[in-house]
Amino acid sequence: MEQLTIRPLAYDDATIAALAELIVETVAHGGSVSFMHPFSMEDARAFWQSSLHAAGEGSRIVLGAFLDGALAGTLTLLLECPPNQPHRAELAKMMTAVTHRGKGIARALALEAEKLAKQHGKSLINLDTAEDEGAAGLYEKLGYIRAGLIPDYALKPHGGLTGTILYYKRI
Numbered sequence: 001m002e003q004l005t006i007r008p009l010a011y012d013d014a015t016i017a018a019l020a021e022l023i024v025e026t027v028a029h030g031g032s033v034s035f036m037h038p039f040s041m042e043d044a045r046a047f048w049q050s051s052l053h054a055a056g057e058g059s060r061i062v063l064g065a066f067l068d069g070a071l072a073g074t075l076t077l078l079l080e081c082p083p084n085q086p087h088r089a090e091l092a093k094m095m096t097a098v099t100h101r102g103k104g105i106a107r108a109l110a111l112e113a114e115k116l117a118k119q120h121g122k123s124l125i126n127l128d129t130a131e132d133e134g135a136a137g138l139y140e141k142l143g144y145i146r147a148g149l150i151p152d153y154a155l156k157p158h159g160g161l162t163g164t165i166l167y168y169k170r171i
Contacts, residue, residue: 002067004105006112009064009074011052018071019052019064020044026095027157032130033093037157051076051093061116065096065105072100075109079120089117091127094135106135110142114171124170131163132156144169 009015020041027039035043048062055062059080065073073096081088091113096105117125129135131149140146144167153164 002103004072004103004108005066006063006108007066008116009052009055009062011049011056015064015071016045016048016052019048019062019074022071022074022095022097023047023093025098029098030133030157031095032132032134032154032156032162033095034154035157036155039157061113063109063112063116065109067100067103067105072097072103073105073109075106075113077113077116079117079122087122088124088126089113089120089122091125094129106138107142110138114169118171122171124168126166126168128153128164128166130154130156131165134162134165136165136167139167142169 023033023044024039024041026033027035027037051062054060061077063075064071074093075091076093078090078092094106094109114125127139129139147166147168149163149165151163152161154162156162
């Protein structure tokens with residue numbers, strides 16, 4: 001049986017390489033995580049270098065989910081919000097490796113992010129997910145409330161528009 005562990009990630013070459021592979025795979029399989037296909041490994045590494053640098057400064061937490069020591073998923077908890085929103089955090093860049101989907105990894109990552117948000121004094125989490133092939137069902141099962149839909153909000157990685165669903169949850 002595979003052992004799942006979740007932990008905050010720190011800036012190092014091996015972590016950046018694993019995250020880059022995961023985001024390139026996600027985009028290639030149609031995951032709407034802000035990037036278009038093809039998404040180069042160079043651009044993926046640059047994205048994660050910046051993200052983990054911000055994590056090192058405390059503005060976010062990049063979580064990694066590991067199955068038997070290998071990166072299987074990630075989720076970013078954005079902690080830094082405008083001065084009039086110190087009670088709020090945001091979930092971003094939820095990704096699970098294609099070979100590990102359906103194993104509860106995304107659920108475990110979201111629950112860990114909620115726990116960490118509470119530890120950082122947050123009482124509200126918001127997020128957005130693509131209307132087409134997004135994680136709306138998962139978030140609704142976790143108690144997130146649909147606040148609305150913005151039609152034609154973003155391009156899908158392989159082209160065509162998709163709406164974005166906005167969610168929130170009091171924690």
